[in-house]
Amino acid sequence: MNVSIDDTCTACGLCVETCPEVFEMGDERAEVIVEEVPPQFEDAVQQAADECPVEAISIE
Secondary structure, three states: OOEEEOOOOOOOOHHHHHOOOOEEEOOOOEEEOOOOOOHHHHHHHHHHHHHOOOOOEEEO
């Protein structure tokens, strides 16, 4: 699983709270800190994407 965050991110921090192993807060928005999501974090990443208020998280 690959995940990315686009420019519509409002830096609310929900994804970081949901899965800090994959997301962290950058200067202006959240950032993905892994190249490929480890299997044990896939459910949390999906939850973060589903709950993102601006739908800025994309999963491939």
